[in-house]
Amino acid sequence: xxxRAAPNGDCTVVVGCQWGDEGKGKVVDxxxxxxxxxxxxxxxxNAGHTVHVGDHEFVLHQVPSGIxxxxxxxxxxxxxxxxLAQFFSECDHLAERGxxxxxxxxxxxxxxxxxxxxxxxxxxxxxxxxxxIGTTGRxxxxxxxxxxxxxxxxxxxxxxxxxxEETVARSLQGARERLEWLGADPASAGTLxxxxxxxxxxxxxxxxVGLEIWEARAKGRRVLLEGAQGTAxxxxxxxxxxxxxxxxxxxxxxxxxxxxPTAIDSVIGVVKAYTTRVGNGPLPTGFDERMDAFMxxxxxxxxxxxxxxxxxxxxxxxxxxYAARVNGLTGIAVTKLDVLxxxxxxxxxxxxxxxxxxxxxxPPTVQELDQAEPVYETLPGWTKPTTEARRLADLPANAxxxxxxxxxxxxxxxxxxxxxxxxxxxxxxxxx
Ligand code: GDP
Numbered sequence: 001x002x003x004r005a006a007p008n009g010d011c012t013v014v015v016g017c018q019w020g021d022e023g024k025g026k027v028v029d030x031x032x033x034x035x036x037x038x039x040x041x042x043x044x045x046n047a048g049h050t051v052h053v054g055d056h057e058f059v060l061h062q063v064p065s066g067i068x069x070x071x072x073x074x075x076x077x078x079x080x081x082x083x084l085a086q087f088f089s090e091c092d093h094l095a096e097r098g099x100x101x102x103x104x105x106x107x108x109x110x111x112x113x114x115x116x117x118x119x120x121x122x123x124x125x126x127x128x129x130x131x132x133i134g135t136t137g138r139x140x141x142x143x144x145x146x147x148x149x150x151x152x153x154x155x156x157x158x159x160x161x162x163x164x165e166e167t168v169a170r171s172l173q174g175a176r177e178r179l180e181w182l183g184a185d186p187a188s189a190g191t192l193x194x195x196x197x198x199x200x201x202x203x204x205x206x207x208x209v210g211l212e213i214w215e216a217r218a219k220g221r222r223v224l225l226e227g228a229q230g231t232a233x234x235x236x237x238x239x240x241x242x243x244x245x246x247x248x249x250x251x252x253x254x255x256x257x258x259x260x261p262t263a264i265d266s267v268i269g270v271v272k273a274y275t276t277r278v279g280n281g282p283l284p285t286g287f288d289e290r291m292d293a294f295m296x297x298x299x300x301x302x303x304x305x306x307x308x309x310x311x312x313x314x315x316x317x318x319x320x321x322y323a324a325r326v327n328g329l330t331g332i333a334v335t336k337l338d339v340l341x342x343x344x345x346x347x348x349x350x351x352x353x354x355x356x357x358x359x360x361x362x363p364p365t366v367q368e369l370d371q372a373e374p375v376y377e378t379l380p381g382w383t384k385p386t387t388e389a390r391r392l393a394d395l396p397a398n399a400x401x402x403x404x405x406x407x408x409x410x411x412x413x414x415x416x417x418x419x420x421x422x423x424x425x426x427x428x429x430x431x432x
Pocket of ligand 1 (some may be wrong): 420
């Protein structure tokens with residue numbers, strides 16, 4: 001581990017490098033201290049970022065994790081799909097818990113809206129699917145379908161009452177017909193009045209997010225772009241079709257926030273010190289049943305949005321190297337190192353064996369991934385607590401060796417190590 005400082009560029013992207021749940025919320029919360037603006041660029045209420053501040057736990061679904069730092073501006077970019085009812089209820093809930101959200105949150109007028117009828121469609125499609133994806137049921141897929149089908153409703157449409165009624169009624173009618181065709185109850189789509197209700201609060205938050213970010217940068221302010229889900233769930237670069245409906249990788253940060261790629265200075269990839277996956281689809285380094293149950297308990301691996309148990313496995317360096325390449329990572333943040341504190345021995349997948357190839361890069365198809373055999377390297381554990389470490393030098397030698405190996409195999413310097421859920425349980429760019 002180089003101990004190099006976390007890049008302090010004007011605009012940093014934080015992106016998940018596995019199947020989501022890497023601890024991005026905590027990493028963004030830590031980096032947000034040095035930022036002025038925090039923006040999300042894709043996904044929606046399917047995200048569940050858990051942040052601990054003191055004794056308080058916050059689970060943020062749509063509001064950027066920067067909200068827990070007073071005074072930071074938090075934005076939802078055009079690439080996000082927004083469930084307005086849930087979004088405002090999340091804002092109200094934060095306010096009730098003492099977080100000042102007034103004037104601090106902006107939502108792109110170009111962002112698409114998720115309605116109850118998208119959630120109803122999500123459930124109906126998943127119930128009838130032959131190959132179940134294991135979606136969070138938040139309506140994200142159907143909302144993105146409407147967006148690319150050019151029949152979506154954008155935040156800007158809802159600012160004009162007449163336009164709102166017309167576009168939402170059309171969207172609702174389309175969903176009802178589709179639900180009927182799927183054999184589901186069209187009434188589960190909800191009513192026009194319900195769909196339009198949250199729009200009255202939009203004037204307080206509607207914003208030109210791309211312009212705001214551009215202007216913030218021009219004034220020398222620091223911007224953090226917060227990714228949701230992870231690289232292996234990207235609709236193009238992930239384990240298709242067991243993926244989410246958006247591009248989760250760093251390239252999407254530019255398109256989804258409304259800034260050019262040259263405005264981005266650094267990309268931090270978040271990796272958990274082992275691997276987890278929620279939902280269906282391949283997990284090459286997955287544990288056997290006994291170890292899976294053991295690690296799930298040890299790492300509290302249950303989904304923040306759905307409560308579903310996550311499958312667990314060894315650290316997959318093939319995936320990490322792939323994520324480094326497709327995201328153009330400039331640094332890595334390793335989370336949950338402390339979860340491995342009691343294990344006597346650890347494994348890292350250093351390669352995949354596939355067909356005749358002894359070393360195969362992360363394959364593009366799930367069929368190949370299902371056949372890929374991870375090649376493991378075994379490293380000794382450290383069997384000492386790491387939770388109090390605040391400098392690299394505080395870590396046991398075997399923990400440092402484990403991190404060194406991750407850094408070497410991923411080919412990217414480690415910028416941060418997280419050793420617990422709390423804000424201060426972190427090692428940041430400290431030379432050993
Ligand atoms: P995200 O979606 O990537 O933000 O990840 P989640 O919030 O779903 O899951 C991360 C979980 O791990 C949360 O409950 C965090 O509080 C917790 N977490 C984050 N970093 C650490 C860490 O270094 N150690 C431990 N033990 N837990 C952590």
